[in-house]
Amino acid sequence: MKTLVFYGSPLENSHTKVLLNAMLEELKGEIKFVDCYRANIAPCKDCKYCFKRQGCSIKDDMQETYAYIKECDAVIIATPMHFGTVSGPMLNVFTRLQSFWSSRHIRQEDAKDKIKEKYGALLVTTGGNWVNMELLMEGTVDFAFDHMETEQIGSVYAKETDNYPVKENEKALKKARYLAKRLNELCG
């Protein structure tokens, strides 16, 4: 089983990392980690290369990420909530998934740019807590999962981290472990 993790916190030791680690301790197989703040991955520059050709004109770390997206069995998106959605650098990385969208909808050659169908999970930490605070996040993540042919099996929101650190949030940690076990069952 191969899992791709997109990690969206600016901090290396973060609430999101605590939640992610609970999941990774249970998850079987190989993991590829994309640290969105530190990876050499530029945002899409709308050059329209992918309107005519497979892949992307920007030759950075996204190239090996594209290859892994095509072959992996699971995707985990782990991010703090920033401005109601994923962090900025994570959104930059996700804009590069546009090349898969172009294969499907513009060149209509998705058979040549085939992505293995897979399962995904979302892990989010938030400082606050308000009604419908998940809406923007779910919309963005739905886009990203859709571009990667990924069916989301569940999500964990560890909220109010300022007052309630993730390491003390046993309910959230338990759900993260549960989602890992479900991914093991579905992808193993």
Ligand SMILES: Cc1cc2nc3c(=O)[nH]c(=O)nc-3n(C[C@H](O)[C@H](O)[C@H](O)COP(=O)(O)O)c2cc1C
């Ligand atoms: C730029 C920025 C924007 C944020 N926006 C939100 C937000 O929209 N809603 C919220 O509940 N918390 C927001 N927060 C708080 C973080 O989501 C919260 O502190 C989170 O647990 C940090 O996780 P980390 O330690 O994994 O980076 C924001 C924090 C930063 C730095």
